[in-house]
Amino acid sequence: MDAFDFLHPTVASWLCASPLALSAQAYWCYLTERQYAPSTAKAYLCCLAHFARWVHQGRYSLDDLDHTIGRFIDEHLPRCNCPAPVQRCRHQVRTALQHLRVVLGDCRIATDEHQANPIEAVMHRYDEYMQQARGLARSTCLRRLKIAEALVYPAAAVTPTADQLRHFIAQELDRVSPASGGTIATALRSYLRFRAFEGDRVEHLLPVIGSPAQWRLAPLPQTLSCADIEQLLGAFPPGLPSRLRSYAIVRCIVDLGLRTHEVSSLALDDIDWAAGTLRIVKGKSRRVDLMPLPPATGRAIAEYLRMERPATTNRQVFVRHVAPVDEPVSPNVVRNTVRNAYRRCGLPYTRVHILRHTLAGRLLETGGTLKEVADVLRHRQLDTSLIYAKVDMNRLRAVMMPWPGSPA
Known part of the structure; x- marks a missing residue:
């Protein structure tokens, strides 16, 4: 299927006359292989044609593609007077040209005068x-x-x-x-x-190079109360898009303290259902850590796998539900999932790392030690976990001294 068949004749002529003419078909195949809706692929192709016309008329170089795209978005779009039909939506154009970067990089398509930067x-x-x-x-x-x-x-x-x-x-x-x-x-x-x-x-x-002064471990780690956690886990009502995936992602962070990239990198082969364990392969410490899989977390993941996960050859647990399909979710999807849950339940938070602080606080409240906190959060050094001593109220009460002048 020819990419030019879907374009207005004027727009198609812009693309044919530009240095990007040879890349148009590869760009179209890239979008269709990833199952983008035909209307979305057509809109992105129109954005590509608009960019191609600007490059051709201004004789701009494609050697530094990022710089050229930046100039097109920041300088041309705000005062664009190109004849219709053109795509001028800044967000849509930026997304379309991000795909162009991938296509040109994968296919090694370059201009005749291309030289390495x-x-x-x-x-x-x-x-x-x-x-x-x-x-x-x-x-x-x-x-x-x-x-x-x-x-x-x-x-x-x-x-x-x-x-x-x-x-x-x-x-x-x-x-x-x-x-x-x-x-x-x-x-x-x-x-x-x-x-x-x-x-x-x-x-x-x-x-x-000098580092600005800052006091290590000065602030208190921010944590959520048990009521806040229950409120967060209840922020996934029926009818919510990708509800089961979102709930399983939040459970992985709340129950296991996983980082965002650890959630997005979690693979099916990392879960041992018989032994009830979870393997963290791509952790920040670059080690392989084996963790127990809590029943509630396992049920949430299993329900997502059985009832909502689309058919895919990808071995990651959490995959995209919209184009580009057959790819794992990114850490940004994980972060946005948690932030959207905060907003739905009315919690005034945005940081995902608060949930790791909360898990450490819960461990200490139930009698855990800082060594156990370090093991669960997979800290490379015990010193990293010392900040949680400030929220260990049970042990702090044991060493608390009376205020001078107060009754003993």
Whole structure:
């Protein structure tokens, strides 16, 4: 089936005359193979044609596709006066062009004058370095890549100067909290160590990076009460889209303290139904942890698998119910599931990590120790669990001293 058969003749001519003409059919096949609705695929193809017309008329380069797409969305769309029919919805255009990135990357389709971007090549090697040499979690790699790109792209150099580094740090610290500032400092040190690994002389740059002052373990961990938890687990009424999947996801976090990426990575082979255990393979500590599967959590997962999970060849437990199908849910789906449940039951929270704090608090209330909390939450070091000593009211009462001047 030809992609151009679904387009208005004017729109089809835009696409045919552009450097993206050869990619149109691959783009259409990509959408149909993932079972996007025909109307959605057609709308995305119209967005692609609009972008193609702008690229062709302005003679913009596709070498740096991300930069070109950003200019199209931020500069062209707000004042677009292209003739009808065009797609101008910012959200829809952005989504359509995200699919274009995947298609061009998978099919190796490029323009005649395409040349490798040296900074992009360095970022690719840095990503591999973090995963293979440092063993970092994928979420950490993506966060550090984003910070490194924000540093090197404006500077147009893979190794910044001391003045560029100072300016970047000062600019970032003006807009973020001290905790986020510490994350930025760690990411910058990581990138400079990678540049040293590749042979650059960066020893003089490391002292430039200073972490903002923050007191470790200063705040109290925020937790939910038992009534709040019951309210949260009751926020999945009949008729709710993907109700069983959402309920099973929340139970995995409430009962087991799983992180969002651990929930999305959970595979069918990780569950031993006979032994009643759950294997966490892709945890933050990069170890394989075996955990007991609570009956309530097991029933929620089993009910989802039997009654709501679509037929798929994917071995992940939680899969997408809408296009692109046959793919696992992302950590963002897990986060949004919990946040939507908060909103439905009227709880004023947005952070998913609160549920891990709550599980630690429940363990301590029932007589558990900090070592048991560390084991259940899969902390690599016991020091990480020390913050929960502040909410262990039973043991705090045992060592509490009378207030000076108060009756003994």
